[in-house]
Amino acid sequence: MRDRIAGLSLLSVTIFLFMNVNIVARPSMTTKGINASFWPKLLLIILALLSIGIVIGSFINSKEKFDLKIIFNKRNLKFVLTVLVCIIYTSILEILGFIIATPMMLMLLLAFIGIKKKSILFSVPFIVTICMTLLFSTLIKVPLPVGVSVFRVINKFLI
């Protein structure tokens, strides 16, 4: 069943990319020999064939019936929530700055992983972020996002 879902998903993505590679890579830009869209097109055709192979293989090898629980279960919900946290974090990182945004994200991820002790949940993310900021930003002079407006002032003050 896993293979069937993986194969069908891959096939859909491949078809979508194949339709787009035609538009984006203009064959007119080729001078002589092989044009820019040849290689991705060739690879996508091979990928589509392989995906079909995986789907067919899954029908031959597995008699398991499709169950929605394979996709909609508690573990996958946790994964979706984690992805959402990552998306929100990346969106707000340049607004809030590294020192403010990172501990919040770490707290949520620690809660997701199953850490229940409040002392750890609230202390470790801050300590780790401060240590990393000291190491990268202060010691090695790697610029980290400092945020905008008032957050910039707070970040600069803390760094």
Place this chain on the structure above:
Amino acid sequence: MLTNIITGLSGSFEPYNFMMLLCGVFVGVVFGALPGLTGVMAIALFIPFTYSLDLIPAILFLVGIYNGSVFGGSITAILVKVPGDTGNAATVFDGYAMAQKGEAGKALGIAAVTSSIGGIFASLILLFLAPLLADVAVTFGPAEYFAMAFMGLSAITSLGVNNQLKSITSCIIGLVLACIGMDAITGADRLTFGSPFLQDGIPLVPALIGLFAFSELFKQINDGIQDGEALVKNVSTKLPSLNELWQLRKTIFKSSIIGTWIGILPGAGATLASFLGYTEAVRSSKKPEEFGTGIAEGVAAAETANNAAVGGSFIPTLALGIPGSGSTALLLSALTLHGIRTGPMIFVQQPKMVYTIIIGVLLTNFIFLFMGVWGTRYFGKLLEIPYNILFPTIVTFTIVGSYAVRNNIGDLWLMFGMGVIGYLLLIKGGFPVAPIILGLVLGPLTEMNFRRAYLLNGDLMGIITRPIAGTLILFSIIFLLSPLSKKIISGIKTEKLKEASSVD
């Protein structure tokens, strides 16, 4: 020659010079071990520091950084699945798996010893054969580069012996990802969907961190962990025995040759060397299915090759003035800043300086061997840190490591995106990780050189009929089909045995 070697030895062992070499290796190991901070960045950062130094200590310091950083990247690759640099990506496959089995000490020890052996091998080649090999390297054209990259890709059928269909699919996914960005020959945008960020292509560091480290973090979040529990219990910091190292001799020897040769070729480098070393070890192994499960050969093959490439990259740099890698390009600029012009005449005009550098390259391998072996007991213990502390540290490392390379938030999006792809494909879908990375690394090299060769030679026959390229392509096809032929042969043998037993 002997006089020059003695001069080089005396120059390198002068207390001040040796101290600078030692400091350089230390800085290099630290920078290499920190994800996102590469050897190239370290050299670039420290070049201004060397302005005030004399030529020889300045160059020895930078040489130490370069060699140390390539080794340093293996530490985090083995312990937390975050390769310090792209050159250590292949080390993750077996190094991390060994650490998860509680053999962190053994994996780190093997990485230190084999990196050192690879480096020493390349340094000796540099010492005795530099001008000769540099001349051969310049005869390598796009057709030969393509054939070499194709040879690396041909190992995919050996990499995924348990499920070759998924292994090949993974590799093609890697190759498709490598197509994203502006086409280097025509300038056309490919699969960028109008995004300026994607025009530069997929940057390797965030992609590798996402595929390796963040996909693993997603898995651990889903699996959950108890408060205060360490991820790996009973971590052994025991170093590999001499007998264990002796059993790796063939792998080490082959990877040393591959790494040195890849290093000599301009534009290749430690990443390609480690992948080709690894794939060759898988291909020639009697038990290829064991690779990726945490075996010493995997770590030895990758680590020997990447450090051998460091030594090899000095050959065109010194003998021809053509840098073999990004780091040697910076070293070349440092030499120019000190008024030195490299090229064939440097061996005659500046023998003391050249041989001191070469001996310096050789000595760095002994220095990081000592550092690595000494540090193993401490590095290995890192895994015993409770996971509720280690987990946020790794997450922060992946974030800073991805962001620090170009200070671009887009790299962070890419890292998370690759983490999601990695989790869904590799962990949920059961697709192997090694081929996707192989495709991503070798993709641009394969395509660009194939198209350049096609343009230069006019047609496909023009590529195949070149002696070196043709031979390499022929071997690649044999390698590609060998797992299939083995299956057919074993099938025929089983049939014959069945027939014989039914007659009896």
